[in-house]
Amino acid sequence: MVKFVDHMFPFAVLFVFTLAVQCTLQEMTLTPDEDADDADEDFPSSGKLSFKTPDLDDEHAHSQHMPDALKCDACRHLTHVMQESFDTANKKRPSLKKNLPESQILEIFETVCSSKFDNVGVKEIKGVTRLSGPGLETADVPGVMAGGGKWPSRLMQMCGEYIGDLGEEEIYEAYKEGNLQDFVCRQPGQDCYKHEQKTKNKKKKLDNKTTKSKEEL
Template sequence: MRLPLPLLLLFGCRAILGSFGDRVSLSATAPTLDDEEKYASHMPTHLRCDACRAVAYQMGQHLAKAEAKSHTPDSSGSQELSESTYTDVLDRTCSQNWQSLSMTCFHYLGEFGEDQIYEAYRQGHETLEALLCGGTHGSCSQEIPAQREEL
């Protein structure tokens, strides 16, 4: 089974780095979903934090790529995108074929807005991830409810 990059990030690729010249070993496995989760239109609760981090990573990658192509440096010399450019980049990021992650991505755009997301990105990846996934109601701060036993 081949998985696209966002799903590999979502499912937690792990790399074992050795000394220089060693090969890097990567492995990823898909989470086990029950029938209800498999066909649901929402992100399962126990995967929401990983999904949020994957969305934050993809947003950051696309914004960085757009800044690298930009030719308008700000006062500190780094490339700053215009509002129309970063809005377009974020919309295109969420419009990718991500299965259920695109709904999660658009949810964050609606909740925080492109301006706030871009400002957090400019402060660093950790800030962007904290904005999207942290806080008292963030995907990564909520405890995963205990599994219910079927009757």
Template sequence: MRLPLPLLLLFGGKAILGSLANKAFLSATAPVLDDEEKFASYMPAHLRCDACRAVAYQMGQHLAKAEAKSHAPDSSGFQELSESIYTDVLDRTCSQNWQSYGVQEVNQMKRLTGPGLSKGTEPSISVMITGGPWPNRLSMTCFQYLGDFGEDQIYKAYRQGHETLEALLCGGTQGSCSQENPVPREEL
């Protein structure tokens, strides 16, 4: 049996609406930011571990791309970069726009989200706030790590693997992700 198009649309629309009636509607609200999260020039303490992990990820990604473009493999077959190149790459990493990062609320806790940050248990729908102070804060955090550790030490850690780089930047007793460091270090 073939139905004329208007009847087919009517029956199809009822079927779609009927199936939607059986589903719960999802809603999400944007995170409510406090004054520190809105206006401070530094990364708030409760977001520093996420920021550190984002910086480590971006440094690793940029260095890996630069090594892939290099044509001088070392004895292990990897493309080792010269000091001038990895220094430039790390500087450009910190100078990038950081627009793909933002903050969202997960289980009533604000978290940075973006490339390289694990999703963990996320709600099925959420709102992420990007732009505003977040890109500048991430850039400043990145440059702070360059100043604290230096390009040579960061590149050496990167060459040992992402976990080593993240441990250098974020771990240790004074690191942003340290359990022993509940008091924020100097404002970034």
């Protein structure tokens, strides 16, 4: 009996330690930033973290289209995947000096746009729902990511729209010139341009409000 107890003691200690860690994680919450907005890329380097599943509104949960607030993140992710795919293809054929045949370029676009996007989803960061995946700073922020559902089809749709609006050759030419993301996402009227303008306007209003408050004092 004594030998049995001695044998089980390390497992009992491990069990208690595991429970303690789980309880600690369950108590961890994120204190929302009052000034956080959906285009903010400055994440807290300290503080409490949230491991709860993102609370999605009707647009995020049910719309067939990518929510406007997430389109810039989506565009940046898609251009990241395109960039990596083009880089991989060109490393295999260095003698072409990035002059891939049209058939291979089209094949790469088809592969990217038909991807399963199983490593992309949404997280709640600083109280704001953000897209998370390769190429996005949100991928490195701790938290629970909710993927699957309508997110893959929304990304496929956006990918096809970019190609239809801008053209395969034009997008690849932008890649060769080193400004793929700017060309696809940041031109006037494009998703990140709209987002950045919206963010600037919000910050300007906040600055004006702060200045006015100081003057009243």
